[in-house]
Amino acid sequence: MMQDYGKFGIVDMDDKQKLFRLTKRLNADGAGGNASGPSERLQPASRAARNSRHYTNMDTITAQMKAQMLDGDAALLDLANEPDEGLLLQVDSPHDESYSKRQTSHRQGRLPDEVELPKIRVVVRKRPLNSKESERGEDDAIEADMMESRLVVHEPRVKVDLTKYVEHHAFAFDDVLDERVSNDAVYRSTVQPLVATIFRSGKATCFAYGQTGSGKTYTMQPLPLRAASDIFTYLGYAEHADLSLWVSCFEIYGGKLFDLLNSRQGLVMREDGKGRVCIVGLKEVEVSRAESIRELVAHANKARSTGSTGVNEESSRSHSIMQFALKRGGESDHPVGKISFVDLAGSERGADTYDNNRQTRMEGAQINKSLLALKECIRALDASAQHVPFRGSKLTEVLRDSFTGDQARTVMIANVSPAATSCEHTLNTLRYADRVKELRKDKGARFSCAASGAPVLQPPQNGRAPSPVGGIPSPRQAGPRAPSPSMRPRQPATLQTTVPGRQATPQRGPRSGADLLQSPAGARGSQRPASPRDTERGRSPLVVRGRRGTDDAVKVLAAKRAAAAAAAAEELAAARPTSRRAASEEQRPQPPRRATAADDAPQPKPLRRSATDDYPVKPTQANPKAASRRTTADEVTTRAKAPEADWRPAAEAGRRETAAEPAAPDVAAELNDLLFTRDELMNRILEEEDNLIAAHRWQIEETMAIVRQEMNLLGQIDQPGSAIDAYIGGLREVLDRKASNIAQLQGRLENFQAQLRDEEELSAAISAKMHLRRGDGC
Numbered sequence: 001m002m003q004d005y006g007k008f009g010i011v012d013m014d015d016k017q018k019l020f021r022l023t024k025r026l027n028a029d030g031a032g033g034n035a036s037g038p039s040e041r042l043q044p045a046s047r048a049a050r051n052s053r054h055y056t057n058m059d060t061i062t063a064q065m066k067a068q069m070l071d072g073d074a075a076l077l078d079l080a081n082e083p084d085e086g087l088l089l090q091v092d093s094p095h096d097e098s099y100s101k102r103q104t105s106h107r108q109g110r111l112p113d114e115v116e117l118p119k120i121r122v123v124v125r126k127r128p129l130n131s132k133e134s135e136r137g138e139d140d141a142i143e144a145d146m147m148e149s150r151l152v153v154h155e156p157r158v159k160v161d162l163t164k165y166v167e168h169h170a171f172a173f174d175d176v177l178d179e180r181v182s183n184d185a186v187y188r189s190t191v192q193p194l195v196a197t198i199f200r201s202g203k204a205t206c207f208a209y210g211q212t213g214s215g216k217t218y219t220m221q222p223l224p225l226r227a228a229s230d231i232f233t234y235l236g237y238a239e240h241a242d243l244s245l246w247v248s249c250f251e252i253y254g255g256k257l258f259d260l261l262n263s264r265q266g267l268v269m270r271e272d273g274k275g276r277v278c279i280v281g282l283k284e285v286e287v288s289r290a291e292s293i294r295e296l297v298a299h300a301n302k303a304r305s306t307g308s309t310g311v312n313e314e315s316s317r318s319h320s321i322m323q324f325a326l327k328r329g330g331e332s333d334h335p336v337g338k339i340s341f342v343d344l345a346g347s348e349r350g351a352d353t354y355d356n357n358r359q360t361r362m363e364g365a366q367i368n369k370s371l372l373a374l375k376e377c378i379r380a381l382d383a384s385a386q387h388v389p390f391r392g393s394k395l396t397e398v399l400r401d402s403f404t405g406d407q408a409r410t411v412m413i414a415n416v417s418p419a420a421t422s423c424e425h426t427l428n429t430l431r432y433a434d435r436v437k438e439l440r441k442d443k444g445a446r447f448s449c450a451a452s453g454a455p456v457l458q459p460p461q462n463g464r465a466p467s468p469v470g471g472i473p474s475p476r477q478a479g480p481r482a483p484s485p486s487m488r489p490r491q492p493a494t495l496q497t498t499v500p501g502r503q504a505t506p507q508r509g510p511r512s513g514a515d516l517l518q519s520p521a522g523a524r525g526s527q528r529p530a531s532p533r534d535t536e537r538g539r540s541p542l543v544v545r546g547r548r549g550t551d552d553a554v555k556v557l558a559a560k561r562a563a564a565a566a567a568a569a570e571e572l573a574a575a576r577p578t579s580r581r582a583a584s585e586e587q588r589p590q591p592p593r594r595a596t597a598a599d600d601a602p603q604p605k606p607l608r609r610s611a612t613d614d615y616p617v618k619p620t621q622a623n624p625k626a627a628s629r630r631t632t633a634d635e636v637t638t639r640a641k642a643p644e645a646d647w648r649p650a651a652e653a654g655r656r657e658t659a660a661e662p663a664a665p666d667v668a669a670e671l672n673d674l675l676f677t678r679d680e681l682m683n684r685i686l687e688e689e690d691n692l693i694a695a696h697r698w699q700i701e702e703t704m705a706i707v708r709q710e711m712n713l714l715g716q717i718d719q720p721g722s723a724i725d726a727y728i729g730g731l732r733e734v735l736d737r738k739a740s741n742i743a744q745l746q747g748r749l750e751n752f753q754a755q756l757r758d759e760e761e762l763s764a765a766i767s768a769k770m771h772l773r774r775g776d777g778c
């Protein structure tokens with residue numbers, strides 16, 4: 001049997017001599033070496049030794065082999081010293097087949113055969129400990145099993161009585177790449193399978209997610225270069241002679257778009273008449289060789305890292321997006337296919353919502369919002385949902401076509417740092433990645449992780465993951481779903497963690513802010529059985545919600561807001577146009593409205609501040625529907641759907657504290673209420689900020705129209721025999737119009753400022769409560 005082994009060529013599997021030479025060469029190349037030292041190198045062994053090695057070191061060997069295979073090397077090793085009697089150990093690489101198919105199609109000058117790719121793949125990449133971490137003597141807390149695509153995080157914890165212990169968290173993903181895997185191999189495992197799809201009208205997207213310093217940029221930067229090399233190969237085929245490649249690169253920082261190939265110029269996003277997203281003014285560069293891409297990537301990186309303040313850490317607060325568009329005609333043509341490389345902002349940046357600086361808090365809230373919206377959109381894509389909540393953030397809006405249509409394919413690379421001190425962020429990253437594909441788990445096997453850290457597989461129950469403790473199925477487990485096609489047959493698993501001395505608790509994915517506000521002891525002690533209402537609302541039965549004692553600050557702010565709203569309404573009523581102004585309404589440019597198929601102009605939303613539009617209040621027993629006051633569909637999807645069970649990056653990163661003393665339950669509950677209210681308010685502020693800016697833009701256009709109207713009036717009155725009455729009427733109308741516009745913009749501005757002040761007060765109250773909760777008495 002002949003087998004293609006990448007750079008080692010075609011090997012006759014029966015040619016033992018050649019296989020033996022190949023094995024030696026692999027060892028000589030260091031490909032069979034082990035990071036843990038030369039004694040672990042894969043040396044030809046005696047028959048007796050072979051058997052023991054075979055069994056004791058199988059995991060190491062197979063992981064090494066997988067690393068080799070991903071690097072395009074041979075997929076077999078001979079562990080015997082006598083070739084004729086040698087034990088031939090061969091592991092099929094998921095990439096072998098596609099590799100040889102690609103080679104064949106390339107020789108024939110055509111795209112590889114179409115294969116069905118899953119809509120979403122989640123791959124985890126673990127980086128090595130860096131020199132600083134090693135110098136500090138940090139432990140590597142992550143055990144990555146590449147063969148099984150699983151990983152276990154060993155999290156150091158401290159009990160209330162200060163005893164140390166380790167908690168083990170097991171996860172399974174589509175692929176797990178450990179610290180030995182090269183960038184080339186990452187490309188082969190993630191983006192390469194997607195490249196051909198963009199020649200078939202596909203929209204491919206690759207995200208790098210993770211905390212700052214986890215390796216997102218290290219992973220993401222080489223991917224466009226490698227993809228470009230494959231794209232140019234395909235562009236060389238006769239059938240693609242009419243296609244060309246256009247590159248653009250921009251970043252989203254603080255909810256605004258900046259062109260990274262054009263001196264960080266501000267950009268505006270619009271929808272065209274067909275509901276397609278256009279980024280007005282975005283520079284697109286046609287490229288015809290891979291080297292140009294290298295230059296563009298370097299240019300974009302420079303622009304990103306030396307942004308407006310020149311502070312390098314800005315890069316971790318922005319999402320950068322590089323897009324390759326295949327076009328049939330010129331720049332203005334709609335792309336035939338597109339691939340986007342998205343280097344996301346540091347996931348822990350969401351915790352900046354606790355910063356003292358308002359600007360930083362708003363940036364943190366933007367990041368939080370966009371990462372939540374992204375997760376929801378990917379989940380909707382994976383579930384082939386009718387409604388994709390892409391309006392949840394700028395990020396998801398600009399990537400709209402990545403989430404819609406049959407041809408959308410996404411790969412998310414979750415980057416993790418191995419350092420034990422980064423465990424909390426690592427777990428947040430893995431939970432986020434886990435949630436992205438959670439819906440698939442309905443059919444999965446389940447494995448629990450014993451204290452030793454060794455995962456133990458448990459059989460699936462009737463093809464469904466078992467229920468959480470209490471026997472109440474989580475809403476996501478309630479109904480079986482058809483499994484999406486996967487790149488290789490593997491059952492994703494639902495996980496459970498067991499630690500000695502504690503009841504097993506289901507790893508139900510990311511914890512909510514409410515969970516995190518409980519001290520470990522407090523949270524576990526107060527678990528309650530789920531009520532049917534919990535299940536209805538999509539609330540996890542284990543979530544503990546603090547309902548007692550809504551903080552006074554919330555009530556005071558709500559009352560203040562209602563009063564201010566009434567005053568604002570009165571002001572606006574006073575500034576209401578006269579009937580004459582209303583009569584001429586149709587002749588003027590109308591205030592911008594939300595873009596529709598028929599109208600792609602920007603449009604501020606109407607002022608929300610009204611007596612009936614109070615801050616949303618968390619649902620209570622007395623008022624279970626309180627949260628439904630939130631208005632937009634996207635808000636409901638991204639925030640309110642299951643606020644308790646949802647994962648919130650800020651909540652994870654900022655609220656979890658390793659306080660030795662359990663917090664007083666009232667403080668935790670009150671803090672929870674405050675956080676909820678503040679999160680909702682922050683969402684409105686972000687929305688209102690966009691509306692205010694859009695209203696200001698509209699106001700400028702309106703002012704120009706008024707100036708033109710005034711010039712006409714003056715032109716007419718200068719004519720001999722002109723009627724003074726018409727002039728007076730016209731002038732009055734112009735003045736009314738000006739006054740009304742100014743009053744409207746002022747009202748919006750005041751509303752916005754009032755919201756900012758409210759947020760400031762809430763943040764101060766939250767900060768005080770957090771200190772109280774930590775027991776520092778401040």
Ligand SMILES: Nc1ncnc2c1ncn2[C@@H]1O[C@H](COP(=O)(O)OP(=O)(O)OP(=O)(O)O)[C@@H](O)[C@H]1O
Nearest residue numbers: 127128211212213214215216217218219315316346
């Ligand atoms: N797999 C890896 N192998 C070797 N070094 C790595 C790896 N991943 C990351 N690094 C190194 O770790 C450091 C941080 O990586 P990187 O800048 O990519 O992080 P990041 O997640 O993009 O951070 P930020 O969010 O701040 O942009 C860099 O010095 C990088 O070279």
